[in-house]
Amino acid sequence: MKIVLVDDERHVREAVRLLVDWESLGIDEIYEAADGEEAAALIERERPGIVITDMMMPVRGGLDLLAWLQAHRPEIQKIVISGHDDFHLVRGTMQHGGQDYLLKPIDPEQLSGALRRAADRWREQDHSRKRELARSMEINQLRPVMRDRIFSDLLGGSDPYGNAHHALQELPGAPLASACRVVILSADSAAAEVANRYARNRDLLYFTLINIADDVLLPGGHGLACRNLREDGEVLLFCWAPPGAARTASPPLAELLAKINDGCELTLRSRFDFGIGPVQSFPDGTALSYQAARAALRERDVLAGRTHYYSYDPAVMRVSAPAPRLEAYEESLRLAALSGSDKPIRDAVGRWMADVRRLPRISAEQLQRWQAELAEMLRRWLQSDSGRSGERQDAQATADAHDAAIDTSGLATLDERGRLDLDRLESELIAILKAWSHGRAAAHQPSQSAIPAVVRYIEQHYNRELTLQDIASHFYLSREYISRRFKQETGENLIDFLCRIRIDKAKLLLESPHFKIAQVAEMVGYADEKYFSKVFKKWTGVSPNQYRKG
Structure with missing residues (x-):
């Protein structure tokens, strides 16, 4: 714990230092200031748990300092040591949250008792603050999951308990929506490089897409984004609209979706496809809007190429x-x-x-x-x-x-x-x-077996960003077949075999002082230097730098 001693008389500060057994109180850092102005700057920087202050000081007196502490750092415990037995000063101390008012000359027992009480109060309140912070963090972590569940359930066609409107009330600037259209952002439409990068961490991809969409939709009260827990590969955009709006994508919506896709391009280096449903009443009509949005994605013409934004048109199906x-x-x-x-x-x-x-x-x-x-x-x-x-x-x-x-x-x-x-x-x-x-x-x-050919393929292409799906697709075999037969015939998992080949090659490259660690990582198929170092240490027991020094 930290403490700040504030007094314009240096010998008083020195006396306080000598009179107290700081270690027994758990106070291990003591700072000093000669007036309230100097003390305020010190407190902002060091964030102490206790402040002991005199009342009569130049530049900024004790009462001003106490008032500032109450306004800016109310959690700090405040003790006053003064040479003035003045009711006005005592009352001011209590009004500004001071816990004890001690008179000079200083009584060691009174000072130690006041400090012990202050230290106990600060620890108790600090524990409560941390507990409340942990609770708030837990609630904040659960809130997106709850929102995903509530709005995914709307796709079933009802909201009997009004959970959707209750969730909206917690969002800053969200309107009391009476109508909306559902737009589906298809996570499966990502560029191949992005799909491969997030193949093992789809949750991170959903998290990123939802944050990008919310950054566009939430500030202006245009809508919200969540994950569709009923259907993998979909991020749902609930875009608010007046009940009489046109059933096709209006220019404002088109602009919002374009901004979201621009954010995806900037953050993920990929643009995505959107299926756009018609305006329906909220929340009862969201299931109808969602089904139309899904149909728009399903019925998009793959001969025509990608336009990214699709509205369902039954007339196209009829012809x-x-x-x-x-x-x-x-x-x-x-x-x-x-x-x-x-x-x-x-x-x-x-x-x-x-x-x-x-x-x-x-x-x-x-x-x-x-x-x-x-x-x-x-x-x-x-x-x-x-x-x-x-x-x-x-x-x-x-x-x-x-x-x-x-x-x-x-x-x-x-x-x-x-x-x-x-x-x-x-x-x-x-x-x-x-x-x-x-x-x-x-x-x-x-x-007859394809596994020897698979082994040769890995040995020749280990320096690429290679996945089990890439290898299976190259040989027109399923991942299950490749994985199972590779283990049976070689006694080693395919991914372990690939890692071992890469690490063996990396060892050779590390023997040359001309290559940086990042270059070695890239040359053996790892785009991320930190991930390469983690894998290298797992396999060898030492980091790439330690291996090179050895």
């Missing part, structure tokens, strides 16, 4: 041509895949693609539907093939073939502009069918 289902071509695709030959597979895929190329538009939902159709088809083929063959296949090999067959994520890949490249769609489907065919063959010949 859209029906999309050719993959299942209608299932038999020809299956026979081609069973052949294992390049030309039959290309011809079968080409017949389906000929119909796809005639479509005037393709929605994001249709693309996902084709992906799901393909996964289900491949699953059926594997079951049918295993059932008809009559062979007793190795259970592990069958599981491997199954895992390898159902990874169809590449089929729904869009380019950096959010556009579907039909040539790429065709080549992805061909590659997936070939991978299924090879996986089926591997089920009959368990000795």
